[in-house]
Amino acid sequence: MALIDIDLITATLFKTLVIPGIITTLWLSDLICLTTCKICILVFVIIFIVLPLIFKFSFALQKSILFLTFISYPPNLDLKRPEKSGLYATRNFFVTYRDQEEDIDVDVAVWHVLPNDLVRRFAKELQIDEPTLSNMTAPEDVREKVDAIATKDSSQYREIERILHRPNLNLDDSATQKDLFEETLRATTNDIVLYLHGNTASRGASHRVDLYKLLRSLNYHVVTLDYRGYGDSANISPTERGVVYDALAVYQYITSISKNPVYLWGHSLGTGVATHLLSLLTDMSLPGPKAVVLESPFNNIREEICAHPFSKLYRHLPWFDYTISSPMYANELRFESDQHIAEFRQPVLILHAEDDHVVPFNLGYKLYRTALDTRGKSWGPIEFHRFEKTSHYGHRYICRAPNLPEIVIHFFRTYRNEQY
Numbered sequence: 001m002a003l004i005d006i007d008l009i010t011a012t013l014f015k016t017l018v019i020p021g022i023i024t025t026l027w028l029s030d031l032i033c034l035t036t037c038k039i040c041i042l043v044f045v046i047i048f049i050v051l052p053l054i055f056k057f058s059f060a061l062q063k064s065i066l067f068l069t070f071i072s073y074p075p076n077l078d079l080k081r082p083e084k085s086g087l088y089a090t091r092n093f094f095v096t097y098r099d100q101e102e103d104i105d106v107d108v109a110v111w112h113v114l115p116n117d118l119v120r121r122f123a124k125e126l127q128i129d130e131p132t133l134s135n136m137t138a139p140e141d142v143r144e145k146v147d148a149i150a151t152k153d154s155s156q157y158r159e160i161e162r163i164l165h166r167p168n169l170n171l172d173d174s175a176t177q178k179d180l181f182e183e184t185l186r187a188t189t190n191d192i193v194l195y196l197h198g199n200t201a202s203r204g205a206s207h208r209v210d211l212y213k214l215l216r217s218l219n220y221h222v223v224t225l226d227y228r229g230y231g232d233s234a235n236i237s238p239t240e241r242g243v244v245y246d247a248l249a250v251y252q253y254i255t256s257i258s259k260n261p262v263y264l265w266g267h268s269l270g271t272g273v274a275t276h277l278l279s280l281l282t283d284m285s286l287p288g289p290k291a292v293v294l295e296s297p298f299n300n301i302r303e304e305i306c307a308h309p310f311s312k313l314y315r316h317l318p319w320f321d322y323t324i325s326s327p328m329y330a331n332e333l334r335f336e337s338d339q340h341i342a343e344f345r346q347p348v349l350i351l352h353a354e355d356d357h358v359v360p361f362n363l364g365y366k367l368y369r370t371a372l373d374t375r376g377k378s379w380g381p382i383e384f385h386r387f388e389k390t391s392h393y394g395h396r397y398i399c400r401a402p403n404l405p406e407i408v409i410h411f412f413r414t415y416r417n418e419q420y
């Protein structure tokens with residue numbers, strides 16, 4: 001045991017002193033002057049010692065680096081006008097709830113994207129022109145399956161028609177939009193996808209909009225939100241607990257209106273939100289969604305930090321865990337999907353690209369293996385779909401995979417009527 005400790009101490013000292021040692025050697029060899037040597041050592045101390053220590057003791061900095069709410073794109077995006085992002089027949093609104101723990105009201109900004117079959121049926125009333133409709137068609141190879149999902153009983157549309165045929169109808173009026181879009185959730189049999197995005201930007205980021213368009217083309221309602229601190233939601237600093245409760249508020253809004261099947265879809269950091277939300281619903285003995293899709297997931301934030309490109313400079317430092325990983329864990333910025341996935345029964349579909357450099361493929365696969373080992377035998381199955389690196393989908397663009405619609409339709413339809 002003593003030998004192991006000595007080896008560990010020796011390795012730590014070597015890693016700590018190797019860069020200052022190289023700088024000092026260059027000075028002793030007259031390859032750099034004393035002033036340059038001092039400047040280089042000072043820079044080393046600031047970058048590799050002072051900054052990690054600041055990170056360790058600054059909860060605000062930890063949250064900022066994790067959630068990256070200060071990164072916003074595309075520029076000049078008007079989130080109140082989803083049609084500017086190519087999302088016609090889409091409602092922008094807010095779900096407001098009381099955060100009891102923080103004793104504050106939280107406004108969560110939400111988009112509700114109508115499914116294609118509804119848009120096409122009421123195109124004239126919704127003022128959607130033919131060129132727009134032609135861009136909202138499901139991929140040809142899955143159109144037959146999509147048609148099978150669409151509502152067939154036209155009597156269910158009567159209340160929607162009544163709203164759309166009101167005298168002096170104004171679709172820009174917030175009260176009319178509320179009546180119309182909530183009625184579509186009540187009256188139709190279309191399934192609902194609640195999308196939970198990752199860090200940076202907002203619900204209007206282009207790769208997210210591409211996924212909404214795909215899901216709507218498959219005749220799903222799509223509901224997506226910005227957590228606190230993101231987009232035009234409440235200007236409150238996010239925490240893990242906070243963003244999970246934001247997602248819970250929107251989920252409860254959906255289920256208070258519609259009895260249709262709901263599925264969670266989390267991407268990147270949103271996979272951590274999704275698994276935590278499912279665990280929370282189980283703890284609260286509340287009915288959960290039918291299933292969950294985890295796109296580009298990690299197993300826990302500690303391992304994701306070590307693998308993230310931002311940590312490349314620091315991950316081999318002996319004090320990396322002490323100054324960066326452990327403080328975030330202590331401040332409950334954990335997103336432990338590997339623990340939460342063993343706490344709910346719903347079926348799970350994991351999607352991961354081999355060339356994902358933000359959340360490496362091995363972390364998603366590790367989560368899959370953990371789920372196989374820890375979930376109950378009678379619980380919902382867990383599926384894993386890898387996308388070859390030659391496809392170049394990376395971290396954001398699995399939505400472009402030609403086989404994704406078939407994967408999604410098969411997964412959702414398989415577990416639509418199952419109970420776990």
